[in-house]
Amino acid sequence: MTEDDRLAAILADHAGREGALLPILHDVQAAYGCVPADCYQPIADALRLSRAEVAGVVSFYHDFRDAPAGKHVIKLCRAEACQSMGGTEMIARLEHALGMKVGETKGDVTLEAVYCLGLCACAPAAMVGDQLVGRASAERIEALVAEVSA
Amino acid sequence: MKIWVPCDAAAVACGADEVAAAIASAAGLRGETIEIIRNGTRGMIWLEPLVEIERDGVRHGFGPMTPDDVPALFEDGEHPKALGPVEEIPFFAQQTRLTFARCGRTDPLSLADYEADEGWQGLKRALELGGAQTIEEVTTSGLRGRGGAGFPTGIKWKTVAGAEAPQKYIVCNADEGDSGSFADRMLMEGDPYCLIEGMAIAGLAVGATKGFIYVRSEYPHAIRTLNAAIKAARAAGIIGDSLMGQGPAFDLEVRVGAGAYICGEETSLLNSLEGKRGMVRAKPPLPALEGAFGRPTVVNNVLSLAAVPWILIHGGAAYAEFGLGRSRGTIPIQIAGNVKHGGLFETGFGMSLGTLVNEIGGGTASGRPFKAVQVGGPLGAYHGPDDFDLPVCYEAFADQGGLVGHAGFVVHDDSADMLALARYAMEFCAIESCGKCTPCRIGAVRGIETLDRVAAGDPAAIELLHELCEVMEKGSLCAMGGFTPYPVRSAIRLFPQEFSLSQEAAE
Numbered sequence: 088m089t090e091d092d093r094l095a096a097i098l099a100d101h102a103g104r105e106g107a108l109l110p111i112l113h114d115v116q117a118a119y120g121c122v123p124a125d126c127y128q129p130i131a132d133a134l135r136l137s138r139a140e141v142a143g144v145v146s147f148y149h150d151f152r153d154a155p156a157g158k159h160v161i162k163l164c165r166a167e168a169c170q171s172m173g174g175t176e177m178i179a180r181l182e183h184a185l186g187m188k189v190g191e192t193k194g195d196v197t198l199e200a201v202y203c204l205g206l207c208a209c210a211p212a213a214m215v216g217d218q219l220v221g222r223a224s225a226e227r228i229e230a231l232v233a234e235v236s237a
Numbered sequence: 238m239k240i241w242v243p244c245d246a247a248a249v250a251c252g253a254d255e256v257a258a259a260i261a262s263a264a265g266l267r268g269e270t271i272e273i274i275r276n277g278t279r280g281m282i283w284l285e286p287l288v289e290i291e292r293d294g295v296r297h298g299f300g301p302m303t304p305d306d307v308p309a310l311f312e313d314g315e316h317p318k319a320l321g322p323v324e325e326i327p328f329f330a331q332q333t334r335l336t337f338a339r340c341g342r343t344d345p346l347s348l349a350d351y352e353a354d355e356g357w358q359g360l361k362r363a364l365e366l367g368g369a370q371t372i373e374e375v376t377t378s379g380l381r382g383r384g385g386a387g388f389p390t391g392i393k394w395k396t397v398a399g400a401e402a403p404q405k406y407i408v409c410n411a412d413e414g415d416s417g418s419f420a421d422r423m424l425m426e427g428d429p430y431c432l433i434e435g436m437a438i439a440g441l442a443v444g445a446t447k448g449f450i451y452v453r454s455e456y457p458h459a460i461r462t463l464n465a466a467i468k469a470a471r472a473a474g475i476i477g478d479s480l481m482g483q484g485p486a487f488d489l490e491v492r493v494g495a496g497a498y499i500c501g502e503e504t505s506l507l508n509s510l511e512g513k514r515g516m517v518r519a520k521p522p523l524p525a526l527e528g529a530f531g532r533p534t535v536v537n538n539v540l541s542l543a544a545v546p547w548i549l550i551h552g553g554a555a556y557a558e559f560g561l562g563r564s565r566g567t568i569p570i571q572i573a574g575n576v577k578h579g580g581l582f583e584t585g586f587g588m589s590l591g592t593l594v595n596e597i598g599g600g601t602a603s604g605r606p607f608k609a610v611q612v613g614g615p616l617g618a619y620h621g622p623d624d625f626d627l628p629v630c631y632e633a634f635a636d637q638g639g640l641v642g643h644a645g646f647v648v649h650d651d652s653a654d655m656l657a658l659a660r661y662a663m664e665f666c667a668i669e670s671c672g673k674c675t676p677c678r679i680g681a682v683r684g685i686e687t688l689d690r691v692a693a694g695d696p697a698a699i700e701l702l703h704e705l706c707e708v709m710e711k712g713s714l715c716a717m718g719g720f721t722p723y724p725v726r727s728a729i730r731l732f733p734q735e736f737s738l739s740q741e742a743a744e
Contacts, residue, residue, distance in 0.1 A: 105511075105530060106492075106510050106511040106512040106529075106530070107512060108512030108513075109492065109493070109494075109495060109509065109510075109512055110492070110493070112495070113454075113493060113495070134512070140513075143514055144512065144513065144514055147497065147514040147515060147671075148494075148495035148496055148497050148515070149495070149496035149497060150454055150494075150495035150496035151495060165661075166416030166615070166665075167416040167417065167574065167611055167615060167647050167658065167661070168416045168417045168573045168574040168645075168647045169416070170653075170658070170661070171574035171575040171647055171648065171649045171650070171653065172574065172575055172602065175657075201455060202414065202416070202498060202665065202668075202669070203414055203415070203416045203418075203455065204246075204250075204455055205246065205247070205413065205418070205419040205421075205422040205455065205456060206246065206247050206250050206419070207416060207417045207418070207419055207571065207573035207574065207579070207645065207647065208247065208282035208283065208419065208571070208572070208573040208576075208579030208580050208581075209247050209250060209251050209282050209283075209285065209579065210573065210574060212250065217457070219246055219249055219250035219458075220250055221247060221250030221251045221285075222250075222251060
C-alpha cells in the first residue's frame, strides 16, 4: 500500500462520522508515527475544513507529533502525586543516566513528560512503551529501557 | 480453586501480569486445576498486586505479591503475605461501597457476573418508571456532579429533557486529568457495565439516543475495556437499536482525547469531541441546551453516571440518607501521593480530613512528618493540620478557599518544597491553558516568572504575585486559570517562611 492509499483508507474508514478529526488524526499517527504536514490538505478536503483548521487542531494537542518519536517512548509523570514520592529526583537521575533530557530523542529512545497516568497511589509512575511502571525508580526504568532496546 | 488477580492498570503497573503468569505456571507444575479470574481492583493500591483465593466461600487476600511469593500460595502453612479475608481488611470494611460495590469482586467484562450482582436492574427500573420519574429519583438522591463542579445532576437532566431537538446526546467526561485522581479509571476498568448502564438510564431519561465516552489517551487499558464492554452489551441486546429490547434506541461510542488536560472542562471537551481545538466556550449557551454538535447534551462525569444505577435500584431517598448538608450520598475518595495506604475509599460525605489522612491513609509512606495535602487536583488548595477538622463535603472546602473537586487527595511529607509546588501549579497552567482568555494564558507565564523572582529574593514579588492571582481568579473564563491561584495562595498562606526565607537570605 502506498502512503496515499493508507491515508485514503483511514479517511474512508471515518467517512460520515460525527466529529471525525481526532479519530482520524489518531489513526494517521498510528500509521505514520506522526501526523505529517502533507496529510493536512487531504484530511481538510475530506472533512470540508481549511488546511489551517486541521493544522490548528494538530498543534493544539500534546499527543500529535510532527516527526516520529524514537522506537522506545518513555513517559515520566511529572504531576504532584509523583512529585510527592520523589518523582522529580527520579526524572533527574534518569536524565543523567541516559544522558538526555525530557523532551529529547536520542537514538531509539524518546523521553517525555506526562501529566498523570492515574497511578497516583503507586507513585512515582512511568510508561515504557506500552508497559506501565508503578513504584518506579530510575534504576528500574533504566533496566527496562536496556531490556527493550537490547 | 478460584484465584483472582486484578487487571487494573495500577495492579498491572505493580506487576500483576507477572504474578498471574507465575500462578498459572506454578499450578501447572503441581498439576493443580485452577481458574484465574482477572478482576478489577478493590482499590487498596498499596497491597497491589492483591491476589485473592476462595476458601470455604470466603475470599482471602495476599499482597503485595511478587512472582517469588507465588509458590507458597500452594504450600501448607501461613503465607508471609496473607491478609485474611479481603472484605475484613479495615480499609475495605469501613467503606460504604455503592458506586464501587462490584469493582474488584467481579470479572469486569463478564455479563454473567454483572447480571448476578444487581446488573441492569437500575435500567429495568428506569424502563418501568419512564423518563420523568427517573429524573425525579435522581433529583431526590441529591446527586451532584462528581467531576468537581458539584452541579445537581437531576436539574441538568431535567433541562436536557425539556429541550426540543431532533437529536440529544449523553457525553461522559472521562478525561480524568487531575493528579491524585484515578476513580474514573478504576471504575471503567473494573466495572464498565455500570457506566454503560448509567449512561443508558441518562439517555432514556432525557430522550438521547447516542452517548459518547470521552476518555483521555493516557488510559489505554480503560479504553480497551470500555470498547470490549460496549461491544458485548450491544451483542447482548442491552444497548443498540432498543434498550433491553423494549426501550428506545441508545448506542455508545468511545472517543479518545489527545493529551490536553483542559479537555476535562466540559465545553472544551465538547469542542474536542467535535474535532476542534479544545478551546473553552463561553457560557451561555449551556451545554444542556447547546452542547455536542449544537444539540442538547448531558455532560456528566464517570462517577456521576455510575452512581445512577444504584439510585434507581434502591431509590433516590436511600442514596440521600448518606452524606452531610447539601453534599448527599457517597464520594469515592482517592488518597494518594506520599501516603502509607493509598487507594480508593468510598464513603458518605462528612469524614474529616484528619481521619482520612491519618487513620484511613495511615500517615505518610516515607514515615516522615505530614506537611500538606492537596485536595481536588492541580487546581485545588493545599491544606495543613489546621484543616484536619474539615469534613469532606463541597461547602466546607469551598469556605476554606479550596475545593473537593474530583476528590483526589495528594499527601506530601515535610520534604515537600512548597515554592517549587507553587511554581509547578503555574507551570502546569501555562502548559495546559487552552489560550482563549488572557488572564490564564499570559497570567500563568507571568506567575512562573514572578515565583522565580520570589525565589531569587525580590521583596516586591510576593505582592505582585497576589495581584496576579486575583486577576487570574476573577478574570479567567474557566476553572483552569480561575483556580490555579488556589494551590499558589494556599501554599503561601500555610508556609509563608518558604516564600520569604529566600528574600532574607538575599537581603
